[in-house]
Amino acid sequence: MSRVIRCMMMSAVALAAALSVAATPLPQQAAGTAAASDSYSMADFARVRKYDAHVHANAPGTAFLEQARADGFELLSINVDYPDFPSVARQHELALAFAAKDPVHFHWATTFSMKGFGTPGWTERVNAGVARDVAKGALAVKIWKNVGLVEKDAKGKLIMLDDPGLAPVAEKIRSLGVALIDHQGEPRNCWLPLDQMTTDNDREYFSKHPEYYMYLHPDMPGYEDLMAARDRFVAKHPKLRFVGAHLASLEYDVDRIAAFLDRFPNATVDMAARMSQVQYQSVRDREKVRNFFIRYQDRVLYGTDLTFTADADPAQFRREAHAVWGSDWRYLATGETQRVDMIHADVAGLALPRAVIDKIYYANARRVFAVPRPAG
Numbered sequence: 001m002s003r004v005i006r007c008m009m010m011s012a013v014a015l016a017a018a019l020s021v022a023a024t025p026l027p028q029q030a031a032g033t034a035a036a037s038d039s040y041s042m043a044d045f046a047r048v049r050k051y052d053a054h055v056h057a058n059a060p061g062t063a064f065l066e067q068a069r070a071d072g073f074e075l076l077s078i079n080v081d082y083p084d085f086p087s088v089a090r091q092h093e094l095a096l097a098f099a100a101k102d103p104v105h106f107h108w109a110t111t112f113s114m115k116g117f118g119t120p121g122w123t124e125r126v127n128a129g130v131a132r133d134v135a136k137g138a139l140a141v142k143i144w145k146n147v148g149l150v151e152k153d154a155k156g157k158l159i160m161l162d163d164p165g166l167a168p169v170a171e172k173i174r175s176l177g178v179a180l181i182d183h184q185g186e187p188r189n190c191w192l193p194l195d196q197m198t199t200d201n202d203r204e205y206f207s208k209h210p211e212y213y214m215y216l217h218p219d220m221p222g223y224e225d226l227m228a229a230r231d232r233f234v235a236k237h238p239k240l241r242f243v244g245a246h247l248a249s250l251e252y253d254v255d256r257i258a259a260f261l262d263r264f265p266n267a268t269v270d271m272a273a274r275m276s277q278v279q280y281q282s283v284r285d286r287e288k289v290r291n292f293f294i295r296y297q298d299r300v301l302y303g304t305d306l307t308f309t310a311d312a313d314p315a316q317f318r319r320e321a322h323a324v325w326g327s328d329w330r331y332l333a334t335g336e337t338q339r340v341d342m343i344h345a346d347v348a349g350l351a352l353p354r355a356v357i358d359k360i361y362y363a364n365a366r367r368v369f370a371v372p373r374p375a376g
């Protein structure tokens, strides 16, 4: 179990790596496929309305909100039952305080504990908690990857997302009219031989930490087992607004994300902490990746996984958040090329049409995380 928890730290490590790479802009290049007037420039960054649909505001202090306002972002801060985060109760308290301070820029998602799953009263307790939090303003409910990789039932078996015991909770979330955000498994690299991994940060990390590396632990659920359990769950709840966090853990192949979105019309995906995986593909076939975003312009939510912690230096955090947001904008919205150290490549921007950027960066999140209208 401890190795699983360590493996799950990967995304935090990957994010730290992402933050340390203040991508250096290279001289501007022509967008190639998009007329300059059809796409935004870096000068448009701060003024265009944007929504970071996946962050964690885990400490008091105004740094995160101040930078969001300066850069034109609203935030969705997602509470998670994650041992390295403050307690769920503390995250809840912080979310309510931030939302009271700035309800225009700050939104939040609640979560629930799996402790006691399968015992009498668990379902009622969780459903009551979710309903109470939605009444207090939560716009979504998060299920984390502890479902599938950590939490076990009374018989000692890992609880998978499609366990019948989770169905009444999913039904409750649907009836409350809010979205379910699900983080399933890990990046596919975690299960691959080193020479097949797509990004250097994963390769270096797993070669130094074999104990965290799922490829070496065939006793744990495989990547496809987790994806299949998630797909069965989404299929079972066709009216639930389902958000697959981290590109639904299908980050390695836009065709696979497309197939998921085609199969499940009620699903969207957020991009949190997986930009380098997308860039890896776009270095090889920019048009393919660009066409993916254009085709699925209503189904993708911009997100970063930026996490503000109690030990963060506020000024430093603001610089890092600004750098990450700026780098992502350069890639998605403009035709400029930048160096991305994580994949050792110069990555040309996609110069997505303005109308597509407006959806991915704002309208989709506003639709998916709308103030709930209970479906009854």
Ligand SMILES: [Zn+2]
Binding pocket: 054, 055, 056, 078, 272, 305
């Ligand atoms: Zn996250």
